[in-house]
Amino acid sequence: MGVSLALLGLLAFAAPWLAARLQQRFGYLAALVSGGTFVWFALQLPHVVGGAERLEELPWLPTLGTTLSLRLDGLSLTFALLITGIGALVALYVVGYLENHPRLPRFWTSLLLFETTMLGLVLADDIVLLFVFWELTSVSSFFLIGFADERPRARANAQQALIVTVAGGLALLVGLLLLAQQQGSFRLRELVTMGSLQPPETLITVAFLLILLGAATKSAQFPFHFWLPNAMEAPTPVSAYLHSATMVKAGIYLLARLHPVLGSHPWWQPSLLTLGLLTALTGAALAIPQRDLKRLLAYSTVSALGTLVFLLGLGDAGVKPFALFLIAHALYKGGAFLAAGAIEHVTERRTLDALGGLWRTAPVLAGATGLVVLVAAGLPPTLGFVSKEAILELGVETLSPLLLLPLLLAFVGQTTVAWLLLRPLLARPPESLHLHHAHWFSLLTGPMLLGLIALGGGFALDPLRSLIAAVIASVQGATPPPVKLTLWHGFTVALGTSGFILLSAGLIAAVWPRIAPVGDRLAITEPLAERPRGLGRLAPERGYQSLMSMVLRFADVQTRLLQNGYLRVYVTVIVATAILLIIVSVLRSGLTIPAPLPPLTIVDLLDAVLVLIIIVSSFVTVRATERLVAVAALGALGFSLALLYARYGAPDLALTQVLVDTLTVVLLVFAFYRLPRYAQLSSTPARIRDAVLATAFGVVMGVFALLVHFFRYPERISSYFAEQVYEAAHGRNVVNVILVDFRALDTLGEITVLGLAALGVAALLAVGKGARD
Amino acid sequence: MTALPSLILRTAVRWISPLLLLFSLFLLLRGHYEPGGGFSGGLIAATGFALLTFGYSLNTARRLLRVPPITLVAVGIGLSLATGILALITGKPFLTGLWVKVPLAGTVTLELGTPLLFDVGVYLTVIGATLTMLFEFAEE
Numbered sequence: 001m002g003v004s005l006a007l008l009g010l011l012a013f014a015a016p017w018l019a020a021r022l023q024q025r026f027g028y029l030a031a032l033v034s035g036g037t038f039v040w041f042a043l044q045l046p047h048v049v050g051g052a053e054r055l056e057e058l059p060w061l062p063t064l065g066t067t068l069s070l071r072l073d074g075l076s077l078t079f080a081l082l083i084t085g086i087g088a089l090v091a092l093y094v095v096g097y098l099e100n101h102p103r104l105p106r107f108w109t110s111l112l113l114f115e116t117t118m119l120g121l122v123l124a125d126d127i128v129l130l131f132v133f134w135e136l137t138s139v140s141s142f143f144l145i146g147f148a149d150e151r152p153r154a155r156a157n158a159q160q161a162l163i164v165t166v167a168g169g170l171a172l173l174v175g176l177l178l179l180a181q182q183q184g185s186f187r188l189r190e191l192v193t194m195g196s197l198q199p200p201e202t203l204i205t206v207a208f209l210l211i212l213l214g215a216a217t218k219s220a221q222f223p224f225h226f227w228l229p230n231a232m233e234a235p236t237p238v239s240a241y242l243h244s245a246t247m248v249k250a251g252i253y254l255l256a257r258l259h260p261v262l263g264s265h266p267w268w269q270p271s272l273l274t275l276g277l278l279t280a281l282t283g284a285a286l287a288i289p290q291r292d293l294k295r296l297l298a299y300s301t302v303s304a305l306g307t308l309v310f311l312l313g314l315g316d317a318g319v320k321p322f323a324l325f326l327i328a329h330a331l332y333k334g335g336a337f338l339a340a341g342a343i344e345h346v347t348e349r350r351t352l353d354a355l356g357g358l359w360r361t362a363p364v365l366a367g368a369t370g371l372v373v374l375v376a377a378g379l380p381p382t383l384g385f386v387s388k389e390a391i392l393e394l395g396v397e398t399l400s401p402l403l404l405l406p407l408l409l410a411f412v413g414q415t416t417v418a419w420l421l422l423r424p425l426l427a428r429p430p431e432s433l434h435l436h437h438a439h440w441f442s443l444l445t446g447p448m449l450l451g452l453i454a455l456g457g458g459f460a461l462d463p464l465r466s467l468i469a470a471v472i473a474s475v476q477g478a479t480p481p482p483v484k485l486t487l488w489h490g491f492t493v494a495l496g497t498s499g500f501i502l503l504s505a506g507l508i509a510a511v512w513p514r515i516a517p518v519g520d521r522l523a524i525t526e527p528l529a530e531r532p533r534g535l536g537r538l539a540p541e542r543g544y545q546s547l548m549s550m551v552l553r554f555a556d557v558q559t560r561l562l563q564n565g566y567l568r569v570y571v572t573v574i575v576a577t578a579i580l581l582i583i584v585s586v587l588r589s590g591l592t593i594p595a596p597l598p599p600l601t602i603v604d605l606l607d608a609v610l611v612l613i614i615i616v617s618s619f620v621t622v623r624a625t626e627r628l629v630a631v632a633a634l635g636a637l638g639f640s641l642a643l644l645y646a647r648y649g650a651p652d653l654a655l656t657q658v659l660v661d662t663l664t665v666v667l668l669v670f671a672f673y674r675l676p677r678y679a680q681l682s683s684t685p686a687r688i689r690d691a692v693l694a695t696a697f698g699v700v701m702g703v704f705a706l707l708v709h710f711f712r713y714p715e716r717i718s719s720y721f722a723e724q725v726y727e728a729a730h731g732r733n734v735v736n737v738i739l740v741d742f743r744a745l746d747t748l749g750e751i752t753v754l755g756l757a758a759l760g761v762a763a764l765l766a767v768g769k770g771a772r773d
Numbered sequence: 774m775t776a777l778p779s780l781i782l783r784t785a786v787r788w789i790s791p792l793l794l795l796f797s798l799f800l801l802l803r804g805h806y807e808p809g810g811g812f813s814g815g816l817i818a819a820t821g822f823a824l825l826t827f828g829y830s831l832n833t834a835r836r837l838l839r840v841p842p843i844t845l846v847a848v849g850i851g852l853s854l855a856t857g858i859l860a861l862i863t864g865k866p867f868l869t870g871l872w873v874k875v876p877l878a879g880t881v882t883l884e885l886g887t888p889l890l891f892d893v894g895v896y897l898t899v900i901g902a903t904l905t906m907l908f909e910f911a912e913e
Binding site: 651652663666728729731733735736740751759765766 | 823857
């Protein structure tokens with residue numbers, strides 16, 4: 001497992017280099033590697049089905065007790081097969097879909113990074129590791145949605161998906177940590193075998209709600225579903241892979257994974273059933289009137305994700321249909337997206353009304369699409385049929401009408417979407433529909449193969465049965481009784497219901513040209529506008545919009561306040577804050593100056609003269625009416641100060657002060673050429689304010705220096721340094737040894753700041769130059 | 774900025790600038806025992822180039838420096854960082870000083886340590902940063 005992760009990860013990082021050299025052929029390599037891992041995982045099937053889990057561990061952060069531990073059981077194997085299998089087909093598809101795209105290397109890095117981290121997510125046994133992978137999938141999804149970064153909408157939607165899923169991810173992190181803390185283990189396998197506390201602690205309830213929030217945002221549950229249709233800005237292979245078959249099921253995976261721990265929590269069933277049904281219904285209702293092929297499929301994905309959450313909410317009884325629907329949906333929805341992408345690629349159109357007649361003009365494409373529709377609509381003998389029958393059987397036999405009816409409605413919606421996919425094939429061809437060149441092998445292998453697998457799945461029930469049993473074992477946390485799976489149940493109520501769903505969905509699809517305009521009037525067929533109308537006014541996405549605009553307004557206000565670009569304001573704020581902080585900390589420290597002050601011991605004429613020069617030149621600097629006078633006075637001040645340093649035993653300081661002052665004067669002289677006329681701009685009140693501030697700062701610093709001077713250190717650091725300077729650091733100049741050895745880290749920071757300042761000056765002057773030219 | 778027309782300044786600079794550079798190296802090397810070090814050494818060296826800019830021209834100073842000053846900043850910070858990482862590699866905390874004794878003639882040994890390398894990094898950064906600013910200002 002670790003090897004397959006490492007292999008995919010390496011390929012992701014080699015992609016910028018390799019893809020630039022291999023061009024299109026890199027896609028075949030990626031498909032090969034991904035397909036290879038698929039085969040490896042497929043070979044593990046007998047072991048896992050036999051109940052033997054596979055574990056791998058590598059120490060990672062031993063001090064924190066975190067390990068790189070991976071585990072393969074039924075649930076993770078199913079996901080791993082979907083991720084690597086569909087990953088291989090998508091890689092193949094990209095070859096044709098993004099033919100000769102100039103930014104292909106970047107695309108491959110993001111896509112392979114996603115595949116690696118998604119695989120890591122489902123294999124991780126340590127919850128910290130799981131979280132890291134979880135967030136990384138969000139990040140790679142961000143790059144993939146925003147791949148066409150020249151489009152503002154792609155950028156905005158990428159950001160939206162990132163913010164929604166990462167915000168949920170933060171909640172998830174807290175939830176997982178709470179759960180681990182409460183149960184006393186960071187290992188999923190230990191958490192799962194522990195079972196849940198009865199009765200549950202309040203903290204477990206909080207953890208459950210936070211984890212649910214994380215899962216709901218990732219898996220696009222109501223009211224967070226809006227990011228998923230918007231994510232359709234991504235290239236279609238990405239939509240097929242991330243936003244229908246794999247990443248959006250991460251939340252579902254987590255809920256299934258934690259079912260043994262949290263499933264018996266009293267809130268589990270009500271919250272998952274409600275969330276699932278709401279999402280399933282919302283997605284189905286919003287899907288039907290869509291005109292854009294990808295948005296149509298996206299909303300039906302939302303509906304399917306809701307259905308999956310609903311099935312998990314049913315508890316143990318729902319696990320078998322859950323596992324079946326999970327696999328079937330990944331196959332047919334991935335296939336449907338790939339087929340839709342192929343249609344778009346050859347016709348350069350994506351809206352349902354603008355397409356038609358493909359069964360005559362592009363028969364192979366139509367055949368692949370038709371195959372996928374068979375599975376999506378749940379017609380026998382496909383896997384779609386088997387999974388839908390399993391759900392309906394459970395529903396008809398055990399559910400109350402209150403739950404059954406919305407579920408059936410959601411199914412009608414999802415089936416309608418399947419039928420609508422036939423429109424591009426069968427509808428009357430529009431006048432101007434031309435087919436463009438296409439890399440048919442690459443574009444059609446994916447949908448064909450996914451459709452065929454789903455078709456064959458209906459016949460190959462034996463391996464499927466054992467895989468489902470292994471999933472049930474993971475989700476229920478116990479070995480299940482033998483799984484019953486049959487293609488043909490005879491004429492049952494479920495079959496009748498299924499037929500009813502197919503028929504009514506067919507009817508809705510037939511009158512779709514009348515439904516779509518209603519959707520237009522309600523403003524649900526287009527992305528949410530700046531000023532929403534119709535149903536758009538009620539869209540949960542508006543919550544996101546207003547939250548974001550609030551953030552922007554806050555950023556605006558605080559930037560104006562704190563980062564307004566006026567140096568004088570910055571200096572005022574810094575000085576005032578420093579005064580305040582020093583006063584507060586001095587008052588809290590309880591330091592005092594001994595009264596009366598001891599008499600000054602060393603006062604000679606030179607000191608007095610130097611102090612006098614300092615005082616006079618500071619006044620001259622402030623009152624100067626010419627710039628050169630101000631600079632000269634400042635220089636005089638600096639040199640006098642340096643002399644004082646030299647006289648009181650700080651030659652290093654004095655030397656540096658002299659040099660800095662010299663260079664400052666030099667720099668100022670150069671800068672004169674660029675400065676405007678020296679004018680007095682401040683009003684008298686402003687000058688008084690500045691004078692007060694400056695005096696206050698001087699007084700505070702003076703008092704502070706005195707306080708420090710009279711403070712008796714219990715143990716003097718300077719004597720320690722003086723002792724160690726020769727012993728440990730082989731030097732005699734304490735000041736320099738402190739700079740380059742004892743406190744070298746500080747110096748490293750300082751020279752970095754110095755370098756940045758130089759860069760800043762260069763950049764600012766370059767901007768000025770550009771403005772003048 | 775065009776060269777100042779003072780012959781005296783030019784003649785003086787011709788002698789003083791190299792001396793200042795030499796002095797800056799002296800300060801850098803003696804820093805461990807006597808007043809000096811990378812910071813003041815770097816400032817002295819920068820002064821040398823500042824004088825060249827005054828006495829001759831910006832182009833002369835740039836040409837004599839040979840590399841863009843910002844490169845010196847990068848090399849300097851990189852060097853200081855590298856001495857820290859060197860300590861990490863030997864298993865000591867970041868930036869720990871490492872010393873070797875090089876036996877010279879007789880009983881005299883020379884002790885060489887990474888703090889000197891670190892100080893060279895400081896020296897280069899200070900020259901680079903100061904001259905980046907100076908040259909940018911001096912550009913007309």
